[in-house]
Amino acid sequence: MLAVFASFGSGLLFGAGLLVSGMTNPEKVLGFLDIFGEWDATLAFVMAGAVAVTAAGFTVARRRGMPLLATTLRWPTRHDIDAPLVGGAVLFGIGWGLVGLCPGPALVNLAGLSLPVIVFVVAMGLGMVGHDFWRDHELTSARSSEIRADG
Amino acid sequence: MHNLTPVSGLVGGALIGLASALLMLLTGRIAGISGIFAGLLTRGNGDAAWRLAFIAGLIAAPLLAALAGHALPAPAMPERVAVIAIGGLLVGFGTRMGSGCTSGHGVCGSARLSIRSITATVIFMVAAVLTVAIVRHGLGA
Numbered sequence: 001m002l003a004v005f006a007s008f009g010s011g012l013l014f015g016a017g018l019l020v021s022g023m024t025n026p027e028k029v030l031g032f033l034d035i036f037g038e039w040d041a042t043l044a045f046v047m048a049g050a051v052a053v054t055a056a057g058f059t060v061a062r063r064r065g066m067p068l069l070a071t072t073l074r075w076p077t078r079h080d081i082d083a084p085l086v087g088g089a090v091l092f093g094i095g096w097g098l099v100g101l102c103p104g105p106a107l108v109n110l111a112g113l114s115l116p117v118i119v120f121v122v123a124m125g126l127g128m129v130g131h132d133f134w135r136d137h138e139l140t141s142a143r144s145s146e147i148r149a150d151g
Numbered sequence: 152m153h154n155l156t157p158v159s160g161l162v163g164g165a166l167i168g169l170a171s172a173l174l175m176l177l178t179g180r181i182a183g184i185s186g187i188f189a190g191l192l193t194r195g196n197g198d199a200a201w202r203l204a205f206i207a208g209l210i211a212a213p214l215l216a217a218l219a220g221h222a223l224p225a226p227a228m229p230e231r232v233a234v235i236a237i238g239g240l241l242v243g244f245g246t247r248m249g250s251g252c253t254s255g256h257g258v259c260g261s262a263r264l265s266i267r268s269i270t271a272t273v274i275f276m277v278a279a280v281l282t283v284a285i286v287r288h289g290l291g292a
Contacts (some may be wrong), residue, residue: 006177007201011208012215014170014182014254017214019224021163022156026226030225031154033276033283040154045246047257049164050171054262074179081270082263088249089256089271095241095280098234098286101226102253103246104184107206107238109224111213116228120239126244128189135248 003069021046024108026100033097076148169258173206184209185246185254249275 022028023046031040067073097100101109101120109117155266171182178201189204217223230237249262249271258274260268 004204005198007174007180008204008208008211010170010174010177010182011205012165012170012212013173013208015209015212016204016216017163017166017168017170018209021160021165021167023261023264024213024224026228028154028247029167032281032288033279035280036284036288038154042154042156042160045160046164046167047242047261048174048257049161050167051164051261053165053168054171054258057168057176057260058259060177061172061175064176067175067177069177070179072179074181075177076181076260076265076267076292079265081267084248085250085271086274088245088247089274090245091241091273092245092249092252092277094282095238095243095245096253096275097279097282098241099229101238102184103188104209104252104254105226106162106242107184107188107209108213109211109226111164111217112225114225115229116235117226119232119235120228120242123239123245124234125188125192126246127240127286128185128247129192129243130240131195131244131247132189138181142259 006069014104017050018105018108024105029102029105030097033100044078119132167254167258168262171254171262175259177229181255181259183244183251183259186250186255189243189247247277 018024024044028040028042031038032043061067065073072083072085094101099120103124106121106124108123174180174182180201182205187202187205191199212214213221213224228240242252249256251268253269253275255273256268261272
């Protein structure tokens with residue numbers, strides 16, 4: 001239960017950070033991505049601050065070896081660069097560039113209950129569910145063709 | 152460069168970093184927002200509580216700011232609803248396929264010096280820059 005409160009607190013701080021930095025404003029994000037226009041470098045400062053503090057916190061977490069309110073540190077373990085990583089990043093980048101919202105700022109902006117943001121978040125959810133449906137279908141058809149080949 | 156706001160950028164970034172560091176130190180989890188949100192939609196509900204709590208925190212931030220007198224966010228969005236929907240679909244599908252977004256790969260992965268995350272971050276940044284270049288300046292510019 002304490003871990004659930006901690007998650008809420010972390011989300012709250014994360015949202016506050018996005019608001020303070022201006023990253024909930026798509027214009028500000030697109031201003032960074034628009035290197036051929038009137039370039040706004042702010043996003044680089046946001047990333048620098050975020051990565052530095054996160055790295056410090058992660059170093060402490062690794063040294064402790066265990067989180068305070070749970071039993072294990074769930075570090076991602078993969079190191080390979082595969083086609084889904086590259087293809088997924090390309091598709092995400094195109095969507096991000098089209099609208100100027102990535103998942104965090106999109107969810108923070110839900111608080112304003114504006115229809116365009118709701119449309120974006122619903123579409124984002126459909127994209128996620130659609131991906132998993134597609135992947136599971138791919139896996140199933142790959143498996144059944146293997147079975148056919150063996151039979 | 153007259154739009155540059157480096158101080159609020161650094162301060163806001165540090166808050167984002169503090170949030171990511173605390174989630175790991177307290178609960179042992181990576182603050183990857185696409186993964187946290189997708190897990191709510193696509194997994195069993197065994198671990199839904201912390202995911203819902205994190206997202207509730209994200210949405211509570213502007214609500215608390217509104218209590219302190221700030222306006223609720225009203226972001227400038229593309230005029231055409233089709234562009235918004237296609238953008239949302241691509242962000243959802245792409246972050247799921249690529250296992251992360253700006254928070255999970257860009258912030259947490261870079262902080263771990265993960266080669267996967269740094270690769271993904273460079274690729275989605277380049278794809279986004281090219282997309283904006285095409286949308287705002289046309290192919291030839």
